[in-house]
Amino acid sequence: MLQYAMNLSDRQAAEAVRCRIDFKYALGPELEDPGFHHSVLSDFRDRLAEGDRADRLLGLALTRIRRAGLLKGRGKQRTDSTYVLSAARELTRLELVTEAVRAVLGNVVRDAPELLDELVTAEWAEHYGRQVRLCSQPSHPVARLDQVGTDARELLQRLDARFPGGAVPAQAQILRTILVQHFLVDGRGRFRPRTKHDGQPPSRVQIESPYETEARFTRRGDTRWTGYLAHVTETCDDKRINIITDVATVVSSADSQALPCIHARLRRLRLLPGQHLVDGGYTSVAGMDAAARLHRVTLIGPLPASTSPQHRAQDGFGRENFVIDFDQREVTCPNGQVSGNWQDLPVAEPTSVTVRFGARQCGRCPEQAACTPGPFRSLYFPTRRLHELQAKNRADQQDADWRRLYGLRSGAEGTIEEFAHSHRGRRCRYRGLAKTHVQHVLTALAINVERLSRQEPADSTHPRHSSRTSTNAACPAPCGGAKTNDPGSQDSRQSPL
Structure with a gap:
């Protein structure tokens, strides 16, 4: 924790334990204690990355803070997220496949050097013997990609013949996945690279580096990165120190998917908030309802706007112009037509309803052009409980008290800046999701200690x-x-004298 509070490397932290009196005072050894080797810190992080040990460490610290009377549950908390850059450098497709072949050959050299002459030719040793670094416009990229793909396929065939039963090295499995994602055998039997017309895999499953297989390429607005997403939750009660209560490191996905796990962890620590302030990326009608029913947490944040063509164009009749009668299971359009074609979506617990106005009703309507471009109009809206919750949220957003309360959420931006820049949490120090999460947990603990130490x-x-x-x-x-x-x-x- 002291290492992350001062942004020290492992060698610098070990040296500080050996010679700095403030470190000795904090850790408790004798003044003449020689300290330890810096590699001990790496071994400690490896053990801490197993299972949920990092979260348990954060929970232990929060429990002691709560027992000291500096933290309590059922208050106000806020959550925000930021991108985290992978420790591996970004690679083009040619560099990715070439490095994947080189990683397999390096694995063979390290684990089974007796197979080197059998698997590797002199030409391969020349092509894949050193790290790949290509310029922005390499010569003959298509031909080189074809050749690298052919070499990779041949290398996998040799490994399969040498290791029957699928007992090939781990890097070979990664190379096989990369080949499936970027190459195919076409109708003529040719093994060639995929193009955008051949159906490339989505970014949520595509490997970006053979050494960092969990990092993913993500695009949010104008921001693009390869790595992970960190969600930071902290308290924001008046006249109390803001304490980070949860840190979630996930593969880049929608913010709303991380919220149920955050609430589950806070519930185990008995630190659930009464009011949880989030931005529009975390909010949904179903999420608000689940947080209130399962955890008695009031999720405060703006709901996403309607995505209907009429709402985007700010012209025509949107869903808000239709009158919904849940008791009679009917919907009345702005022109007075009533549709009873009411259908709940076929799921275990219906959360949405669809209603369709027939072609006969819409065909003789004088406002058809302002309502739908097709011969009929279909409406999709949440069930009664969720619909009322949605209407209440949108009405509350017009209230001055709601806006004043939601203004507390903006303070999360300062915590993100402190996390990302003051403690270098924006870039991964280590490879892999588990060790990156350990880095974020220790960073959160360092921030908490710094904040508590400034209180008189x-x-x-x-x-x-x-x-x-x-x-x-x-x-x-x-x-x-x-x-x-x-x-x-x-x-x-x-x-x-």
Whole structure:
């Protein structure tokens, strides 16, 4: 935790434990203690990355903070997310396949050097013997990609023949997945690279580096990155220190998918908020209802706007112009037509309803052009409970008190900046999702300790506070010119001369 609070490397942290008195005071060894080797920190992180040990460590710290009276549940909390860059560099498709072949050959050299002459030719040793770094416009990229793909396919065939039963090295499995994602055998039997017309895999499953197989390419607006997403949750109660209560490191996905897991972890720690302030990326009608029913948490945030063509064009009749009667299971259009074609979507617990106005109703309507471009109009809307919750949320957004309360959410941006820039949480120090999560947990602990250490004790009987008060009372004048009658002081003793 001290290492992440001061942004130290492993060698710098081990050296600080050996020679800095503040580290020795915090950790408790003897002053002459020689410390430990810096590789111990790497071994510790490996153990901490197993299972949910990182989350348990954060939970232990939060439990002690709560017992000290500095943290309580059922208050206000806020959550925001930020992107995290992978430790591996970004690769083009040619570099990716070439590095994947090189990683397999390096694995064979390290684990089974006796197979080197059998699997690797002199030409391969020349092509894949060093790290691949290509310029922005390499020469003959298509031909080189074809050749690298052919070499990779041949290497996998040799490994399958040498290791029957699928017992090939782990890097070979990664290479096989990369070949499936970027190459195919066409109708003529040719093994060639995929194009955009051949159906390339989506970014949520596509491997971006043979050394960082969990990182994914993500695009959000104008921001593009390869790596992960970090969700940071902190308290925001008035007249209390803001404490980070949860850190979630996930493969880049929708923010709303991370919220149920955040609530589940806070529930185990008995730190669930009463009001949870989030931005529009976390909110949905179903998510608000689930948070209220399962955890008694009021999710405060703007719901996403309607995605209908009429709403986007700001012209025509949207869903809000139709009158929905849940009791009679009917919908009335702005022109007075009533549709009883009411259908709940076929799921275990219906959350949406679809209603369709027939072609006969829409065909003779004078407002058809402003309502639908087709011969009929279909409406999709949530069930009654969710529809009322949605209407209430959109009405609350017009209230000044709701806006004043939601204004507290903007403070999460400062925490994200502190997390990303002051403690270098924007870039992964290590490879893999598990060790990256350990980095984020230790960073959150460091931020919490820094915030708590800046608070002055409220109790005047605190030893540090009381000692300062007694010193000032005994010495009202400046110490440089003060005299005292204390017989043990240097000024009152008689000089022997």
